[in-house]
Amino acid sequence: MTKISPEIEIDENISIESVPLVSADVSFASNCFPKYKLGPNNQILEEPKEDSSGLSLKEVVEQETTQLSEQHKRLSVRDLASKFDKNLAAAAKLADEAKIREVASLEGHVLLKKLRDALEALRGRMAGRIKEDVEKAISMVEALAVKLTQNEGELIQEKFEVKKLANFLKQASEDAKKLVNQEKSFACAEIESARAVVQRFGEALDEEEKCSPKSKTQDVEGFVEEVQEARRIKRLHQPSKVVDMEHELRALRSQIREKAILSVKIQKELAMSKRAEKNKSCMYAFDGSETLGSCLKLRPCSDAAPLLSKCLIQWYRVSPDGSQKELISGANKSAYAPEPFDVGRVLQAEITSVGQKVALSSAGPIDPAAGLGSYVETLLRKSSSEFNVVISQMNGQDYSSNSVHAFNVGKMRIKLCRGWITKSREIYHPSMQLCGVRGDGNAAAKSLFWQARKGLSFVLTFESERGRNAAIMIARKHALDCNVVLAGPEDRV
Numbered sequence: 001m002t003k004i005s006p007e008i009e010i011d012e013n014i015s016i017e018s019v020p021l022v023s024a025d026v027s028f029a030s031n032c033f034p035k036y037k038l039g040p041n042n043q044i045l046e047e048p049k050e051d052s053s054g055l056s057l058k059e060v061v062e063q064e065t066t067q068l069s070e071q072h073k074r075l076s077v078r079d080l081a082s083k084f085d086k087n088l089a090a091a092a093k094l095a096d097e098a099k100i101r102e103v104a105s106l107e108g109h110v111l112l113k114k115l116r117d118a119l120e121a122l123r124g125r126m127a128g129r130i131k132e133d134v135e136k137a138i139s140m141v142e143a144l145a146v147k148l149t150q151n152e153g154e155l156i157q158e159k160f161e162v163k164k165l166a167n168f169l170k171q172a173s174e175d176a177k178k179l180v181n182q183e184k185s186f187a188c189a190e191i192e193s194a195r196a197v198v199q200r201f202g203e204a205l206d207e208e209e210k211c212s213p214k215s216k217t218q219d220v221e222g223f224v225e226e227v228q229e230a231r232r233i234k235r236l237h238q239p240s241k242v243v244d245m246e247h248e249l250r251a252l253r254s255q256i257r258e259k260a261i262l263s264v265k266i267q268k269e270l271a272m273s274k275r276a277e278k279n280k281s282c283m284y285a286f287d288g289s290e291t292l293g294s295c296l297k298l299r300p301c302s303d304a305a306p307l308l309s310k311c312l313i314q315w316y317r318v319s320p321d322g323s324q325k326e327l328i329s330g331a332n333k334s335a336y337a338p339e340p341f342d343v344g345r346v347l348q349a350e351i352t353s354v355g356q357k358v359a360l361s362s363a364g365p366i367d368p369a370a371g372l373g374s375y376v377e378t379l380l381r382k383s384s385s386e387f388n389v390v391i392s393q394m395n396g397q398d399y400s401s402n403s404v405h406a407f408n409v410g411k412m413r414i415k416l417c418r419g420w421i422t423k424s425r426e427i428y429h430p431s432m433q434l435c436g437v438r439g440d441g442n443a444a445a446k447s448l449f450w451q452a453r454k455g456l457s458f459v460l461t462f463e464s465e466r467g468r469n470a471a472i473m474i475a476r477k478h479a480l481d482c483n484v485v486l487a488g489p490e491d492r493v
Contacts, residue, residue, distance in 0.1 A: 092166060108148055116141045268364055283358060284308075284351060290362045292343055292369040293465035295445045297335040298351070298360070306353040308334045315438075318346040320365050329490040330438040337444040339436030340473050341487070342366045372466060376473050384410035385474055387467050391416075391423075392447060393459035407460060409475045412482065414450070416458065424452040428484040433457075434475050435488030436468070448472060449488065 116138060123134040283305035288296045298308055315331035318324070325348070328336070338347065348361045379385040389407045391399040405423065408415040414432075415425040426432060433451035437444050437459060445465045451457040462468040479486045 109145070112141055112145050112148065116145075284349075284360050286360065286362060290338075290347075290364065291367045292338050292340065292372070292469060293445060295335055295337045296347065296362070297440075298349060308351070310353065312352040314350045314352075316348040316350065317342060318348050318361065320344070320346060322346075328438065329488055333438070333440035335440035335444060336438065337436055337447075338366045339448075340469055340476070341435075343368050369466060369469060372469060372473075375466065376470050379470060379474055380477065384408055385471070387462055387471050389416075389460040389462055391458055392443075392461050393457075395455070395457055405460075407462075407471065409471055409478065411478045414452070414475060416450075416452075416460075424456060424458070426452045428479040428482040428486075429453075430484060432479070432484065432486060433489055434472060434479075434486040435491070436472065438488065451489075 119134055119138045119141065123131055123138065283300060283302050284298050285301050286296050287299050288294050290296065298313070300306075300308070313332050313334060315328045315336050317326040317328060336347065336349070344365050346362050346365055348359055351358045351360065385408070387407045387409070388404050390402055391405060393399055403418060405416055405418045408417070413425060413427040414434075416423040417425075431451075431454055433449070435449055437447035437449050439447075441447065443461050446463070446468050447459055447461045448468055448471065449457065449459055462471065476486045
């Protein structure tokens with residue numbers, strides 16, 4: 001609870017300047033560095049002078065006195081008590097006004113009764129239209145009497161509220177006076193404490209003046225030793241040396257980075273050479289880049305190799321250490337376009353001909369496409385992503401129209417439409433399938449297979465390989481958020 005500094009009545013003969021007040025926690029220790037000059041052999045040419053930037057004892061006392069005088073100008077508890085007294089006087093005035101209105105109301109009742117009696121006597125002597133007017137006047141007088149009674153009820157309620165307010169203000173005024181007395185006692189105690197502090201500082205100042213010559217000499221010697229030590233440390237740590245060390249560290253980091261890249265490259269070349277030696281005896285080889293967005297094709301390496309059209313082909317995903325091998329359903333052609341599931345895995349093709357089986361593996365794991373990750377992250381910030389596609393097949397049959405459709409991948413559903421015509425709009429569900437096309441067409445790297453529901457499937461061709469792979473990754477991410485795994489037919493993921 002923050003205390004409000006009260007206005008304290010002190011003897012007028014004692015001025016504020018005569019009793020200066022300071023805080024008990026004031027520290028007069030000087031922490032500034034001395035100014036001096038050194039000669040050729042680190043000898044002091046001039047005696048150090050006291051730095052005038054620090055505050056003296058008198059200035060600190062004056063500052064504390066100013067702060068105390070400002071505190072006296074703040075709103076005090078005495079002001080609050082005077083406000084409560086004013087409000088109490090206003091409440092008493094309201095009570096007096098209520099009494100005056102009560103007397104006026106009583107006089108009004110008497111007048112209305114007399115007027116009604118006069119009108120009753122007049123009605124007995126009148127007849128015809130004048131009698132009707134007298135009766136109307138009597139009814140009006142009765143209405144006024146009822147209204148006056150209502151006003152009296154409101155006046156009684158108002159009187160009760162005014163009395164309640166007066167009691168509350170009276171109690172508040174008494175509490176304020178108690179607070180005034182309490183704060184006054186606190187202030188007196190603080191004044192006495194401040195006087196004691198000032199007296200102690202005065203005595204300390206006198207002792208300091210007596211002992212100043214000896215202490216100054218000791219301080220100068222200590223400062224000289226500190227300066228010499230600082231200069232020695234500065235010579236050891238020159239800025240130019242630090243900069244040179246930073247440049248050397250940067251050069252070392254760049255060299256380490258280059259060595260790491262070269263090491264990874266050499267390891268990859270070794271793995272490729274090992275696989276090449278392993279595949280030397282093989283009659284087939286891969287054509288194409290082993291990167292997401294490309295297309296790998298099988299080609300015969302010798303005339304004795306059987307024709308691929310007469311062989312059975314099956315593609316597999318293999319973990320880099322060879323411990324796991326996963327069949328890619330539907331990938332039984334001589335060409336295969338890697339999809340996002342293949343990144344980081346080795347692709348293997350098994351070729352079977354006349355009882356002879358040949359296994360051909362890629363030189364290393366499939367590398368991700370450059371810039372695809374940042375592109376997908378940008379698209380995931382949107383609520384939905386739209387791609388331009390052409391329908392190549394519908395339900396396994398070639399689609400005659402080559403018109404451009406919009407393939408919209410949202411967080412809850414996938415939609416295929418052209419303008420206002422919607423081909424399909426399905427939410428993510430377990431029977432939905434989505435994967436790269438597993439055929440040997442020219443646009444296999446740009447195409448994907450989408451089974452919207454049982455009995456309705458499409459082969460869609462995108463404008464670029466990046467668009468096709470981004471659509472697959474985004475759709476699988478949103479489907480996974482809905483507890484649905486999107487993969488190819490009969491894939492085990």
